Amino acid sequence: MKSRNKALKEHLAELRARAITAKTPADIDKATEAITSFSKQQKYQFNHTFAIMALAFAGLMAILSYWSQMDLTYEDRMWLRVAAGVSAIGAIAVIWMRYSTVKKAGDLLYVRAVAIQAGIVRDYEYNGKEYWRQLKALFPLFKCGDEGQSITKRYLGGVDTTPFTLFEFKYVDVSTSTSTDSNGTTRTTESKTTKYKYGVLVQFTDFNYLSLNTKRFQARWDSASRAFNKLFKVRALTEMHAAKFFEPKVVLEFTDKFNFVKSLDVTGDSVACIELPKQVFPSEVRKPKLQETTRYLEGIDKPASIPILELTKELVQFINQNK
Template identity: 50%
Template sequence: MALTSKNSRNNKLKTHLAILQARAIHAKTSEDISVISKLIQEYSAKHQYSHNNSLLWLSLAIAGLVGGLSYWQQLHITQDTRFYMQVLSAITGCLTLILFYMRYAEIKRVGDAVYIRSVAINAGVVRDYQFDGRSYWKQLSGMFSLFNTGDESQTITTRYLGGMPGDEHQGPTPYTLFEFKYVRVTRSTNSKGGTRTSRSTHYKYGMLVQFSDFNFLSINVNRFPNKWDSSSRAFNKRFKVRCASEIQAAKFFDPKAVLAFVDEFSFIKSMDVTPSSVVCFELPKEIFPSKVKTPSLTNTTTFINSLETPHKLPALEQAQKLIAFINQNK
């Protein structure tokens, strides 16, 4: 009866976490987050956000006991038996610790998903699950040099969709946040002629923006044949401007724009454009909702309060200001 009760507790938690995960994936408004918050509150009033680990603790204790007995010299057993006891103890202990971690990780993963979705909604972006990361990378690699790097496993792992509202002069400006992953492969030869291969995984973050009539200059990218310098040494050190026409570049980068880029938009790593005015900005990873520090679901009071007032994304807010600035000055 007690065992059934313990299993029931774990099954209830598993079912509840699955519901929260599904709700997080489909949440698009603050009202959806409020529904999730209410579910968490109702569940925490009756249950804890922790598994019943009695069997795991018992398994760990038995593993420790068996391991300890294998070293007890007064126990008259063969060396082979001692060895097998030690192996069994080590395997059981490791598997038990792995199960402990998996249960902890499951609760953390769901809590992170819920909170990150709240941060994204508060920032005005929604995660898009309806795309093929490899195909999308191939499409972008034909448009921007940023994506032509790495030796293998290039893919867009995550993207968020957002947009800037329009006015009577300018229509809405859609944008996409992306996380680009790639792997570099390094091969070296030792003195005996053997080859060693090492792989390192890297990420780049940025924003794709659909402007109108903004396709004549790039920053820190060799898109155009002409180079343009401002009268500001700080600007020229940070931004290498290439342009189709120096007149167009000078018109956009008037003294006000130069000052704004130095003081407010220095976080831009690069900016590339296509003839159809799709702009790719490489930006710091802090623009991404998933890069915030997440609270623990096990502390439900703090977690619920955090859902109601999630972290802001200052880097994304600055990127949105950049979009508005370009729309006003192009």
Template identity: 30%
Template sequence: MWHHIYWMLLSGTATLVTNGGSRSPVVGFAICALVASSAIWTSLRKRRNWRKPVSKRIYLLDSLFNNDLKPVATKGRIETLLDTFREFDRGNHTRELKALYRGQYRGDEHSFDYELYHFHYVRQRTVTTTDSQGNTSTRTVYDHYYRHGLLLDFPFASGIGLSADSGLKFKGERYRSASNTFNRLFDVRAEDEMSAARFLSPAILELLSGLGKSLKDAVLEISAEGRLCLAFDDDDLLSQKPQHDLNNPAAFVEEIAGHTELVKLKQLLDALHGIMRLSDNNFGRARKPRKLLMIESLILLLPLLVLLILVITIYNGIIGKHNAVDRAWASVLTQERQKNKIIPHVEQMVEQYRMHEASVLKEVTALRSAISDLGNGVDTAKLAQAEQRTTALLKGLQVAVEAYPELKASETYSQVMAEISEQQEQVGAAIRIFNRNVEDFNNAIQMFPGSLVNGLLCRKARIDSFSDSEARGGFDYSPNL
């Protein structure tokens, strides 16, 4: 049908050009061909770069397919997310999901479904300007912002918000952890301080600190219903750049034939899986202050005022770092005393299998005694004794169990050793946080001008860090399968 219409139009145009056939038809068709060629050439020139966006779209679809990410309808989702997460309560004009994909993560201990989203919101503001003649004009400005993130179920905690974005503040009780690094990165709010303390174990603090450093304006929010949202400004989760495009079709086809791995997305999912693994056993920007009026009488006092502020800042910094050491030590003690819950299981296992290993029972008694000797004051020597007793007990168990094949193959032994391994991982993480805080504190009191302020006002003594490499590294148990 279309080719008939084409030739009819071409014939009609030729008739008009040749003045009803009075001129040569060849001339008419030549003129028509020239006009058509000019139009086609102009159109192709305007679209000479069409291959690049098409290549980019093909590469994105191939990446989604290779990583098992499927598009999801976004209609009505933004309203649900607004009711669930504070993260989506941004802007005052438009909020929309530009894209939403669903995938599945399979880890060693947990598998979960997740959604990857691209969020767009708009802030509307009014700008008033005055020209050189004093005429005032008002116009409306729309500022566009984009956020990206992951959504998934997280049944291990609820009602907790962590924000590294100064433009987003959560409600609730503020919580400060034992890690100075984490406290500098995130502002933490929770329904109650105890729920935040249970969730933010030392090992999780390390994981989240790494996320906070690698992501821009990161926000981690766990709703009251047990849904988790990890949001950030980074836009490179799906932005893998192809090396070739349709300008070189053979190379482009060969490239997309391979598997495109979304590296950053996998790293984030691995981190969330680590948070799950460590949790499943655990019970608008602020406005700047207005400028102070410059009064001549204050100029004379300015140097003294600056010095006073500097001294107060350094003093408070030293006290804060010392308190951070105390909090970190308290966290170490808590993790050490958690071993008292494991010791009865060891004794029960020894009694159940009638293990008459005097050395094992002796190490159990020695470990319990070493843990009870740990006081609230920092004492790394006693901590070293407790860790040495723990190591001795583990080695004693591993040697003794060789004589009891039925015990080595039992589920009881595997559970006890796995529980000890996880507890030692928590102890190791707590000790690493303690050592970092000790280093921060010692630097604060030994470097000038902190050393001067400490000598005159604080009078805090240097604290020794803990240097047991086995305890810092933790204990890894892998059952014999």
């Protein structure tokens, strides 16, 4: 008979595999059936008996190291404290990693359910570094960072007949600072900050003549709306191109409905890169806990929507109708 911990580990591995390969609501249903069946046998909690015993033993060693009636040398007491600290940290780490394993499996499956409902499919068949190099040659958005540049996640989707790719771009900024102490010794310290950008790449047709908040084109154009001008800096192939696209109704829609857009850039082949807030990603939705199985199953049956992504789809449709 399998131990409780072994059975849970195998089940979580199954859920992770199902989450990675799921492409349809039916695939999610099969995963929820597995959760329902497993939850009838045991809870989504590891047996922490040995970890708790290690914590108790660490506490005992700590007490003994301070107990004055114990005939111990100073070195012995220090070794007891070190052993107690190592045992306690190890036990806590085991408990935390086990909890994290359950959470990650549940989150992965739920995020996949959210993505499927949103009409996008996670794509693993690409090289993140090479894909970044390709995009860097097309869009200034990807020309940042000192190291670690890569497209770490991407989803494929579409609006009507217009395909798009949802991306997460990671890069690392490296900065150095120097300081001199009272002895005249100069030290250089290096710090690294990991950053992310999010957006969609959209394959339009005949939409290659204007940009927002980027400098691809030379001709500048201002709307009569101050609110719009604060949000967007328009550059176009010519002022006439911009004026023709940004009719009053279009300006109003961008100001009131599509004001979440950070930038929009296009290539000569009508491939657009639209930078968006990170909330456009499925992983940013609030996730139910797998440990609370009943609520989790209710949540995954009707997964959360992604408002920014739905608005982005409307933006793609809107551009197609007005370009």
